[in-house]
Amino acid sequence: MHDINDLxxxxxxxxxxxxxxxxxxxxxxxxxxxxxxxxxxxxxHPIQDRTDDEMLTYADVAFDQILDTLTL
Structure with a gap:
């Protein structure tokens, strides 16, 4: 969080x-x-025991949320 705040x-x-x-x-x-x-x-959660396909799905969903968060 310190790094995020600094940025x-x-x-x-x-x-x-x-x-x-x-x-x-x-x-x-x-x-x-x-x-x-x-x-x-x-x-x-959790992520450590997810399959590669499940992680790709998580990433696909998160990607749009991340873009929206950073570009608002």
Whole structure:
């Protein structure tokens, strides 16, 4: 989050991607760092035991969300 905040302060669009297991943790960390509106995209959890095809599907869905997040 520190890196994302630093990039945003420099005028470079930034965001992070994590699995949805980390929604609450991300909200708490970004708020504690004074950057509560950090851009984020969450994928389904867990990811470590997904097949390649499942990961491609996750990536396809996340890609559009990431583009939308960075270009709004």
């Amino acid at each position: 945003e302060l420099r005028g470079i669009p930034a965001m992070f991607v994590a699995s949805d297991q980390f929604v609450d943790a991300a909200a708490k960390q970004s708020a504690s760092l004074g950057f509560p509106a950090v851009a984020r995209v969450f994928t389904p």
